[in-house]
Amino acid sequence: MNPDLLGRLIDRHAPALELYARQWCDTAEDVVQEAFVKLAGQNPAPDHPAAWLFRAVRNGALNAATASRRRRRHEAQAAAGALAWFNPNLSHELEPEQAQAALAALPMEQREVIVAHLWGGLTFAEIASLVESSASSIHRRYQAGIHTLREHLGVSCPLLSTRTGPTTTD
Amino acid sequence: MSTPLHPDRADDNGLTDLEQALGALRPVSHIQRDQILFLAGQRSAAPPQPGRFCTKLWPALAASLAVVVLGQGVLLARRPLKEIEVVYVQVPQPPAPAPVTPQATALAQIPTAAIRPQRWLDAPGPTATNRLSWQLIRYGLDALPATPVAALAPSEAPLTAGQNFQNDVRRLMNPGDPS
Secondary structure (H helix, E strand, O other): OOHHHHHHHHHHHHHHHHHHHHOOOOOHHHHHHHHHHHHHOOOOOOOOHHHHHHHHHHHHHHHHHHHHHHHHHHHOOOOOOOOOOEOOOOOOOOOHHHHHHHHHHOOHHHHHHHHHHHHOOOOHHHHHHHHOOOHHHHHHHHHHHHHHHHHHHOOOOOOOOOOOOOOOOO | OOEOOEOOOOOOOOHHHHHHHHHHOOEOOOOOHHHHHHHHHHHHHOOOOOOHHHHHHHHHHHHHHHHHHHHHHHHHHOOOOOOOOOOOOOOOOOOOOOOOOHHHHHHHHOOHHHHOOOHHHOOOOOOHHHHHHHHHHHHOHHHOOOOHHHHOOOOOOOOOHHHHHHHHHHHHHOOOOOO
């Protein structure tokens, strides 16, 4: 794979992939790094690198979570939630800690869809292929998760009417 | 395709704004871009790893050979011992002897005495002259010693002239003795 393309993919997807992997394991950096290295070795390159990366990270995170649970049984160290998920030094309408707590309280199937869609930029069809489900089911999970988040965050409707504009993604 | 912050199913419940607020949060990233690029380049430059078949070929071959060796060892240990069995085989009698060939007949007709050397050649005589003659006739000139003394027995002193004369006289007086 072209190094420039790999660099652009890292810049674009690495934070979201790390957040996505952190839903399962504590070693999100290693999982994401390994996924990118594997992507660089793919010949030919996948047609949809983002979807391929999310699938690779999901598999790696699940494996790492299995090993992590096995290790925790002996060490009794619950590191989940020890790391901040969002960057706190930026001005946000939502508090990063509250958003993290609300997000962490969601069921895994809803949280996974929200992270992949909001921060990963994957479509519902891509997420459905990723989790081996239907697009309509993924859509329902997403709506249910957003609804739960709104309740946990105490956001009334309509919300944040004074925002300057949508956050763009590359 | 719907973008994360502009879903095509935006409704009046304010979900779009909540999505925007959530999307504005930037995930913390500890990914080191340069390290990933370095690892990717390093792995691409590394020689290709042998396939799963090659990596498991030699252990499988060794295991199969070990099984074969163990099996043969068991068979060898449990092999029944065979007792020595003596079998008498009747050998047919050989046919009558073939007629003697003319050459064999000619050889058989040669008298034994003709091919047997003379009796006096069987052993050297008692005197030094006899022994020297016997040695000369039997082995030829090459067998002669450098000096006549060397032909004598180690324990026998050389004969003097008088002793030679007495021997000659004794021989003349007793003609029946072997010469």
